[in-house]
Amino acid sequence: MNALRRHRALTRIWASAPGWKGWFTSVNHTDLGRMFLTVAVFFFLVGGILAMLIRAQLATPRSAFMGPETYNQVFTMHGTIMMFLFAIPFFEGLAVYLLPKLLGTRDLAFPRLTAYGFWCYVFGGSMMIFALLAGIAPDSGWFMYPPLSSTIGAPGINSDFWLIGITFVEISAISAAVEITVTILRYRAPGMSLAKMPIFAWYALVTAVMILTGFPPLILGSILLELERAFGMPFFQVAQGGDALLWQHLFWMFGHPEVYIIFLPAAGAISTILPVMARTTLMGYGWVVAAAVSLAVLSFGLWVHHMFTTGIPHMGLAFFSAASTLVAVPTAVQIFAWIGTLWRGRPGLHLPMMWLLAFFATFVIGGLTGVMVAVVPFDWQAHDTYFIVAHLHYVLIGGFVFPMLAALYYWMPHFVGRKTYFKLGGVAFWLIVPGFHGTFLLLHWAGLLGMRRRIDSYGPGQGWEIINLIASVSGFVMAIGFALVLIDVIINAVTAIRGSRDPWRAGTLEWAMPTPPAAYNFASLPHVDSRDPLYADRELPVRLARGEGYLGDPARGRRETLTVDIATGAPRTIVVFPGNTALPVLMSAVTGLFFLGMLVKDYWLVPISALGVIGCALAWVWSLGRRAPEGPLDAGRGAVLPVASEVADPPGWWGSLFLLLADGTFLGSLLFGYAFLWTIAPNWPPPAYAEPGPAALALVLAGAALTAVGGRLGALAGVAAALAGTVAVGLAALAVLAQVPDPAAHAYDATVWVLVGYALLHQVVALIMMALVAARRWAGHSAVTRRGAARVARLWSDYAALVALLAAAAVGLPGVLA
Amino acid sequence: MTTLVALAGCEESLSAVHPAGPAAATIATLWWVLLAGATAIFLFVAGLLAWAWRRPPGEVAERPFVIGLGLAFPLTVLAALLAYGLVVGERLLPRGGADVVVVRAEARQWAWSFGYDDAPGRVTEDELHIPAGRPVDVALTSADVVHGFWVPRLAGKLDAVPGHVNVLRLEADAPGRYGGLGSEFNGVGYVGHRFTVIAHDATGWQAFLAGEGE
Structure with missing residues (x-):
C-alpha cells in the first residue's frame, strides 16, 4: 500500500460527514479545535465591543452615553465573557487542536466528550448573549458578590443568567480538562516518556488538573447562590446564618487559580515557540516543568489576596501576602529560562517573536504591579480602583492575549496549510501594542488618584480627564489593530499560497504531517526517542506517511490509536474510537433544557430533561460495548497489543478517576463552606x-x-x-x-x-x-x-x-x- | 463657628498619593518605594532581553539564569519587600490608646450613617466628623450589601460586610474636609455613594460633640 492509498483509506475511516451535517456530527479533534477557537474568537469580539462601549462612556466626564443600569450590564458582561467565554475556551480549543498532534496520536481520549463540551459551551454562551441582547444581562460585576447579586440586590433574572449560564459553560471546561489529562497521560506516541513530552503538554496537563480542582468551588458557589435565589436557602444571608464572605472565599478559591489557568497555557505556547524562534532548544526543561507545577500548587494558596480589605485578621493576611509574593518565584524561573534560551540561540524578529517581546514588556509590568498589590498595605489603597483594572489587563492581555497572538501567527501555517502572504500582521502589531499601553499604563495613576473601578461616570477636576481620554483613544487604536488581525487571518486562510510543511523548522510532532492536517493526523504513529523528534530525524514525516510507524495498516476499517504506559511511554493497548455521531449535540441540547428549566423556573422541565440526559448517557456508553473479546491484535512494528476495552483500566476508568477528582474537590469545597459558616458566620x-x-x-x-x-x-x-x-x-x-x-x-x-x-x-x-x-x-x-x-x-x-x-x-x- | 479650612485643592481631593494623615502617608511612601524598585527591575529585565540580540554568539550556562536570576534574585527582593510590608501593616492596625476616638459607620445603598461613642445618639448622614491629630477607629458595618469605606487621603480602605464589624484606623493631620468614597461596587447608585470627612480642631470637635451646628 503506497502513501496515497493509505491516505485515502484512512480518510474514509476518519473523515467527518461532508457539508453542514459534519458540523453537528463531527467528533474529530481537528474540527472541534477549530470550532472551539472560532467561537472563542467570536466571544472575544463581543467582549471587545463591550470594552469599546466602556471606553466610549468614560472618554469624557459626566458622560450621558449610558445610564448605570446599562453600564453595569456592560462591564459585568465584558469581564464575564472575556474570562469564561473567551480565555478558557480558547485554551481548550488550542489544546483540543494541538495536543494529539504534539503527542503523536490521532485524537483525544474521548472524542464524543470533546463534542459534548463544545456544544455545552455554545448553548451556554448563547444564553449569555441572549441576556445581553435582551437587556437582562447580569449586572453585579463579574465576581457576583452577594447580597448584591442575590435577591436583595438583584431581584430580576439577570443574576440567574450568570449562575446558570456559566455553570452550563463550565461543563465544557470540566470535560475538556478530563480528556486533556487522560490524553496526556495515556495517549502519546510510543516511546514518549514523561521526560520526553513536548513542553506544551506539561503545561496543558498542569492547567487541566488545575481546572479540575479550581472550577468546582465556583460551580458549588453558583449552585448555592442559585438555591438561595430560587428557593430562599440562605447560604449568604447573614440574618439566617449565612455569610456574604462565604461566596468571596468560594469565588476566589476558583478565581485565583483561574488567573494561572489562563497564564499557564500561554506560558506553554511561549516555551514551545520561543526556542524555535531562537533556533535552539528550551533552557532548563526540568526547571520549567517544576516551575509550572509549583505555580499551580501555590496558586491555590493565595485566593485571600483578593480579600485583603474584607477585615481578615492581620496574621492571616501576612500568610496570604507571603504566598502571593512567593508565586512570583516560579514565574521568575520561567521568565529567566526564556531569556536564557534567547541568549543561547540566535533570535530573529519574525512576527511570533515580536508578539513574544510584547508579552515580555507587558507581562513583566503586570507581574511587578502584582507584587505591589500583594503587599497588604498598598492593596488597601489600590484595591477596587483603576490601578487593579490596569494591573489585571497587563497580566491577562500581556500574559495571555499577546502569547496567543504569537501562537496564532506561529501555528497559522499549520491551521490553514498556507504561507503567510499579506503582511497586515505587522501593522496590527504596531497598533495593538502601543494602543494597549496607551490605554492602560496611565490608568494605574488614575486609580491612585482615587478613580474607583466600575463607576459609570465621573466629575471633572480630579485629574482623571486627560488620562481617560488618552485611554479611550488608545483603546480604539487597539481595537482597530485587532480588527486587522482578524482580516489578516481571513485573507491568509482563503487566498495565500500553499506553504512548506515545516516553515519554522521546528522539532515537535505537529509539523510531522501534511498541512492542513488530515483527519487522522498521522498515517502511522511514530516511535519517539527524543523531545524534538523532527530534529532527530528529518525524514520522519515521509516515513510516517509510508506507514513505517504503528497502526499504519487501515485494514480493520475503524478509528484506532494507541495508549501507552504513563511514565515510560511503552505501548500498552489499541483504542477503538467511536465514529461520527449526533449524540453529543443532542445530549448537550437536552442538558441545555435542564438548565433552561431552572433559569425560567419551569421546574417540571428539570426532572424530564435530567431523565433525558441519563437516557443519552446510557445510549452513549452502550454503543461502546462488544460481546466477544478480540484478544491481542497486531499494532504494527511487531507490536501485538490488547484492545483498550478489554483491560482492567480502560480510558473510561482514567476519565472517571479524574472526574472524581473534580467531584471530590466539589465535596471538599462544600465541607469547607460548612465549616466556614460554622466558625465564622455571625448567627450560628x-x-x-x-x-x-x-x-x-x-x-x-x-x-x-x-x-x-x-x-x-x-x-x-x-x-x-x-x-x-x-x-x-x-x-x-x-x-x-x-x-x-x-x-x-x-x-x-x-x-x-x-x-x-x-x-x-x-x-x-x-x-x-x-x-x-x-x-x-x-x-x-x-x-x-x-x-x-x-x-x-x-x-x-x-x-x-x-x-x-x-x-x-x-x-x-x-x-x-x- | 467651626474652624473648617477650605476644601483642599480639587485635583487631589481623592488622591491616595497626596496623603493628609499618617496612615495614608506611610502607604504613599510605600508606593514610591515600590515604583522605584519595580522600575529598576523592569529596566534590568528589558536590558537582559535586548542583550540577547546584541551579544556575540557563545555558550550560555543554565545555572546563572535559572538558579541565580530565577530563584535567588526574586527570593531576596521578595523577602525584603514582605518584611517591609508586614512592618508597615502592623503599624497601621488599630491599637488601643487613651486618645482614640471611636465612631461607627453603617453603609447602605446609597448612603452612610455615622454614630459617635463620645456623643451617644448623635447621628450624621454622609458626613463623618472627627478630631484632627487624634487616631480615630471607624467601626464599619452594612445594612444591606457589601460596601467599602475609603478616605483616600487619610487611610486605606476596608469593607463594610453585613453582620460583621470591621475596624479601620484613620487620622487627619490637620483640620479640613476630606473626600470619602464607597469603594465596593454596590449597584446603580454606586458612583454617588460618597461622603465627606470633616476634621475639626480641638475646640471645633468639642463644639461638635456638644451638638452645635446641628
Missing part, C-alpha cells in the same frame, strides 16, 4: 441541630457498606446490593430531612439539604452504572469485555459509599458536639 449556632440518632446512623453505615460491596459482586448481586444500599441511605436521608424540614430556615438546614442531596445523587449514579454492567451481562457480553465497565462502576460505587459516610458525619457531628 442554628436554633436546632439535626440529631438523627443511632438508627439513621446504622442505616447509613449499612447502606454505604452494601454499595461498596455491590461494586465487588457479580452483576446481578451487585445491583441488588447497591439497590438495597441506596434504599438504606435514602431512608436515613428521610429521617434527617424530617428533622430539618425547612431548608430556608437557616444556613445550617440548607447545608444539610445540599449534603443529603449530594449523597443521594451519587447513590443513584452508582446504581445506574451497576445496572448498566448487569444489562451488558444479560445482553451476552463476555466477562472480558465487561471487565473495564465493571471497574468503572466499582470506582463510582466506592465514591458513593465514601460520600454517604462523609455526609452522615458532617450532618450528625454538630448535634453530637452540641
Whole structure:
C-alpha cells in the first residue's frame, strides 16, 4: 500500500460527514479545535465591543452615553465573557487542536466528550448573549458578590443568567480538562516518556488538573447562590446564618487559580515557540516543568489576596501576602529560562517573536504591579480602583492575549496549510501594542488618584480627564489593530499560497504531517526517542506517511490509536474510537433544557430533561460495548497489543478517576463552606441541630457498606446490593430531612439539604452504572469485555459509599458536639 | 463657628498619593518605594532581553539564569519587600490608646450613617466628623450589601460586610474636609455613594460633640 492509498483509506475511516451535517456530527479533534477557537474568537469580539462601549462612556466626564443600569450590564458582561467565554475556551480549543498532534496520536481520549463540551459551551454562551441582547444581562460585576447579586440586590433574572449560564459553560471546561489529562497521560506516541513530552503538554496537563480542582468551588458557589435565589436557602444571608464572605472565599478559591489557568497555557505556547524562534532548544526543561507545577500548587494558596480589605485578621493576611509574593518565584524561573534560551540561540524578529517581546514588556509590568498589590498595605489603597483594572489587563492581555497572538501567527501555517502572504500582521502589531499601553499604563495613576473601578461616570477636576481620554483613544487604536488581525487571518486562510510543511523548522510532532492536517493526523504513529523528534530525524514525516510507524495498516476499517504506559511511554493497548455521531449535540441540547428549566423556573422541565440526559448517557456508553473479546491484535512494528476495552483500566476508568477528582474537590469545597459558616458566620449556632440518632446512623453505615460491596459482586448481586444500599441511605436521608424540614430556615438546614442531596445523587449514579454492567451481562457480553465497565462502576460505587459516610458525619457531628 | 479650612485643592481631593494623615502617608511612601524598585527591575529585565540580540554568539550556562536570576534574585527582593510590608501593616492596625476616638459607620445603598461613642445618639448622614491629630477607629458595618469605606487621603480602605464589624484606623493631620468614597461596587447608585470627612480642631470637635451646628 503506497502513501496515497493509505491516505485515502484512512480518510474514509476518519473523515467527518461532508457539508453542514459534519458540523453537528463531527467528533474529530481537528474540527472541534477549530470550532472551539472560532467561537472563542467570536466571544472575544463581543467582549471587545463591550470594552469599546466602556471606553466610549468614560472618554469624557459626566458622560450621558449610558445610564448605570446599562453600564453595569456592560462591564459585568465584558469581564464575564472575556474570562469564561473567551480565555478558557480558547485554551481548550488550542489544546483540543494541538495536543494529539504534539503527542503523536490521532485524537483525544474521548472524542464524543470533546463534542459534548463544545456544544455545552455554545448553548451556554448563547444564553449569555441572549441576556445581553435582551437587556437582562447580569449586572453585579463579574465576581457576583452577594447580597448584591442575590435577591436583595438583584431581584430580576439577570443574576440567574450568570449562575446558570456559566455553570452550563463550565461543563465544557470540566470535560475538556478530563480528556486533556487522560490524553496526556495515556495517549502519546510510543516511546514518549514523561521526560520526553513536548513542553506544551506539561503545561496543558498542569492547567487541566488545575481546572479540575479550581472550577468546582465556583460551580458549588453558583449552585448555592442559585438555591438561595430560587428557593430562599440562605447560604449568604447573614440574618439566617449565612455569610456574604462565604461566596468571596468560594469565588476566589476558583478565581485565583483561574488567573494561572489562563497564564499557564500561554506560558506553554511561549516555551514551545520561543526556542524555535531562537533556533535552539528550551533552557532548563526540568526547571520549567517544576516551575509550572509549583505555580499551580501555590496558586491555590493565595485566593485571600483578593480579600485583603474584607477585615481578615492581620496574621492571616501576612500568610496570604507571603504566598502571593512567593508565586512570583516560579514565574521568575520561567521568565529567566526564556531569556536564557534567547541568549543561547540566535533570535530573529519574525512576527511570533515580536508578539513574544510584547508579552515580555507587558507581562513583566503586570507581574511587578502584582507584587505591589500583594503587599497588604498598598492593596488597601489600590484595591477596587483603576490601578487593579490596569494591573489585571497587563497580566491577562500581556500574559495571555499577546502569547496567543504569537501562537496564532506561529501555528497559522499549520491551521490553514498556507504561507503567510499579506503582511497586515505587522501593522496590527504596531497598533495593538502601543494602543494597549496607551490605554492602560496611565490608568494605574488614575486609580491612585482615587478613580474607583466600575463607576459609570465621573466629575471633572480630579485629574482623571486627560488620562481617560488618552485611554479611550488608545483603546480604539487597539481595537482597530485587532480588527486587522482578524482580516489578516481571513485573507491568509482563503487566498495565500500553499506553504512548506515545516516553515519554522521546528522539532515537535505537529509539523510531522501534511498541512492542513488530515483527519487522522498521522498515517502511522511514530516511535519517539527524543523531545524534538523532527530534529532527530528529518525524514520522519515521509516515513510516517509510508506507514513505517504503528497502526499504519487501515485494514480493520475503524478509528484506532494507541495508549501507552504513563511514565515510560511503552505501548500498552489499541483504542477503538467511536465514529461520527449526533449524540453529543443532542445530549448537550437536552442538558441545555435542564438548565433552561431552572433559569425560567419551569421546574417540571428539570426532572424530564435530567431523565433525558441519563437516557443519552446510557445510549452513549452502550454503543461502546462488544460481546466477544478480540484478544491481542497486531499494532504494527511487531507490536501485538490488547484492545483498550478489554483491560482492567480502560480510558473510561482514567476519565472517571479524574472526574472524581473534580467531584471530590466539589465535596471538599462544600465541607469547607460548612465549616466556614460554622466558625465564622455571625448567627450560628442554628436554633436546632439535626440529631438523627443511632438508627439513621446504622442505616447509613449499612447502606454505604452494601454499595461498596455491590461494586465487588457479580452483576446481578451487585445491583441488588447497591439497590438495597441506596434504599438504606435514602431512608436515613428521610429521617434527617424530617428533622430539618425547612431548608430556608437557616444556613445550617440548607447545608444539610445540599449534603443529603449530594449523597443521594451519587447513590443513584452508582446504581445506574451497576445496572448498566448487569444489562451488558444479560445482553451476552463476555466477562472480558465487561471487565473495564465493571471497574468503572466499582470506582463510582466506592465514591458513593465514601460520600454517604462523609455526609452522615458532617450532618450528625454538630448535634453530637452540641 | 467651626474652624473648617477650605476644601483642599480639587485635583487631589481623592488622591491616595497626596496623603493628609499618617496612615495614608506611610502607604504613599510605600508606593514610591515600590515604583522605584519595580522600575529598576523592569529596566534590568528589558536590558537582559535586548542583550540577547546584541551579544556575540557563545555558550550560555543554565545555572546563572535559572538558579541565580530565577530563584535567588526574586527570593531576596521578595523577602525584603514582605518584611517591609508586614512592618508597615502592623503599624497601621488599630491599637488601643487613651486618645482614640471611636465612631461607627453603617453603609447602605446609597448612603452612610455615622454614630459617635463620645456623643451617644448623635447621628450624621454622609458626613463623618472627627478630631484632627487624634487616631480615630471607624467601626464599619452594612445594612444591606457589601460596601467599602475609603478616605483616600487619610487611610486605606476596608469593607463594610453585613453582620460583621470591621475596624479601620484613620487620622487627619490637620483640620479640613476630606473626600470619602464607597469603594465596593454596590449597584446603580454606586458612583454617588460618597461622603465627606470633616476634621475639626480641638475646640471645633468639642463644639461638635456638644451638638452645635446641628
